[in-house]
Amino acid sequence: MFDHAQEQVQSYVEWLRLFVEALGALVIAAGVLVVVAxxxxxAVARGGDNFSPIRLAFAxxxxxxxxLQLAADILSTSVAPTWDRIGKLAAIAVIRTxxxxxxxxxxxxERGAELPDPGRPKSTGPEV
Structure with a gap:
């Protein structure tokens, strides 16, 4: 009875992991669409070389x-933790973090570069 319940929990967690992993992939796909748009x-507006807002949105x-991908890895390891899986999770967590x-x-x-410096006085014209 216990083995059946454990297998069922593992199955549910595996489905949840797949869902979270797919959600992470969908977020990346949505980001790519936003970047392309x-x-x-x-390009149409000929906005010059400032791609910062586009880069920030993608970031x-x-x-x-x-x-989301880290959460999926944690779910995967939580079901059947082995020292090998825990070690891999630790390495992945460090890299992703x-x-x-x-x-x-x-x-x-980038945000700091885009915002005007509030401490700097506004220019009223060319300096002499």
Whole structure:
């Protein structure tokens, strides 16, 4: 009886893992569509070389997708934890967390570059 219940829980968790993993892939696909649409609008408007808003939008999608993929890996390991799986999860978690950290840092830096400096006085004309 216990073995049957355990197999059923493992089956449910596996389906949940597949769903979360697919959701992560869909988030990446949606991000790619947003980037393509942004690039087309940028090309039509001849907006110059500033791709920062497009890059920031894609980085947000990638950040969410990385978190979903990590959640799927955690689900996979939680069902049948072995030292091998736990080691792989730890390595994947470190890599994805580092990627997420650097993506967020880049997003913050890009946002900071786009926003005007509130401490800087507004220019009223050319300096003499």
């Amino acid at each position: 942004g690039l087309v609008r940028h 947000r999608y990638l950040t969410l997708a990385l978190e 580092a990627l997420n950290y650097f993506l967020n840092k880049e997003i913050q830096m």
